[in-house]
Amino acid sequence: MKRAVKLIASVLVTVLFLWWAFRDTDWDTQLASLKSANYLWLIPYFVCLTCIHVARTLRWGCLLSGLERVPFRKLNEASGIGFMMLLVLPFRLGEFARPFLIAQRSSIRRSAAMTSVVLERIVDGLFVAASMRVLLFFVPNETAEVRYVKLGSWLMFAVFGGGLVFLLFGLWQQARTVRLVRSTVGRFAPALADKVADIVDTFVGAMRQLPDGRQVALFFLYTVVYWGVNGFGMMILANAFDCSSAATGAACQPMSLTLFQAYVVLCVLVVGVMIPAAPGMMGTFQAACKVGLSLFLPAAVVNAGGLAYANVLWFAQTAQQILFGLVLMSLGHMSFRDIAGKLDKEGEAAAPTA
Incomplete structure (x- = not known):
């Protein structure tokens, strides 16, 4: 019953954000933008997505190296399949995929691997929040959209910075941190406090096995x-959407992004997809892209070529992650149903402490 409520809630969030993103859309002009787009630009973009996948996989291996030096093939399998699971499974069950998969391919315990995933998230959150604050100094217009984006960056700092401070305090005072959890959460839910305290104790213990300086x-x-x-x-x-010289130029609204603008849109996008939605980040992805693009482009361009760009960007990223995951799953002779079923049991076991 709880899962059904969560699924309905996530779908409603997706529908709400899709409505907001496309409520002012000029569908004819957006269709013209999609028709006139030069999709050859997807080739270098897929090269970029492949480089992103390799960088994410290698940096995860760096964090895990304090526990075990995992060969790239096994690391790549766990990473590629794990990111696919994170994208397609509901209720954030995919968060358990990489720790589960790497534990099958090494002697690393799932709890320790999960700690590495949490540290990744904290570093990414702080990196994006800091980058956004710096980049927004160079956005000249103090519009309502800019103020909302700045608020989002402060929220990211609060969430991920608070998580980092808590983990560092736990690393410094492990026993005291566990007692603190029991004395605060235990006032309201003693059984839950025991579970949370055990998880904190395990996480902090795993952090003591951080890799070397290199x-x-x-x-x-x-x-x-x-x-x-x-x-x-x-x-x-x-x-791909700079259709100024295309035959449909009269109907298509040309758009392009500088490198600076692309990084600002990326930061806004990261904040947007933190909002829980249906699997695949549909809705929140397009809405966040729209907010980011509106910082630089006129509304007529954003609601036409801008949203066409957001849809192609979303589709390319989704297709790449699913394709990589399916290929690696096939090469490893694994079953999607089997992995998803085991992750579902993991999620049920972790639900009381989520």
Whole structure:
């Protein structure tokens, strides 16, 4: 029953954001933008997406190296299939996929692998929030959209910065942190407090097995490469919608992005897809792209070529992750149903502490 309610809620969020994103759409002009787009630009964009996948996989391996040096083939399998599961499974069950899969391919415990995933998320959140704050200094217009985006960056700082401070405090004072959880959460739900305290204790214990300085430096280098290529690829794909010289130029609204604008849109997009929605991030993805593009482009362009670009961007990223996951799953002779079923049991076990 709880899952049905969550699924209905996530679908409603998707429908709401889709309505908001497309409520002012000029469908004829958007269709003209899609028809006149030069889809050859998808080739270099898919190259960028492949580089992003490799960078994400290698940097995860850097975090795990304090526990075990996992060969790239096994690391790539767990990463590619895990990111596909994160995209297509409801209720954020895909969050458990990479720890589950890497535990099958190494001696690393799932709890320790999950700690690495949490650290990845915290670093990404802080990196994007900091980048957004810096980039917004160079956006000249203080519009309502800019103010909302700034608010989003502060919220990211609060959420991920708070998580980092909590983990660092736990690393410094592990026993005291566990007692703090029991004394606060235990006032309202003693059974839940025991579960949360055990999880915190396990997470902090796993953090004590962080990699050496070289691997940490490589982790941050791959993080910069990952986000750098991400924004660069978004700029590349935008060239597909520069239909100014196309035969349908009168109907199509041409658009393009500078590298600076692409990075701002990327940061806004990351904030937007943090909102829980249906599998695949549909709705929140397009709405966040619209907000980011509206910081630089006229409404007529955003509601036509801009949303056409957002849809192609979403489709390309989704197709790439699913394709990589299915290929790696096939090569590993694995069943989607079997993995999803085991992850579902993981989710049920973790539900009381979520």
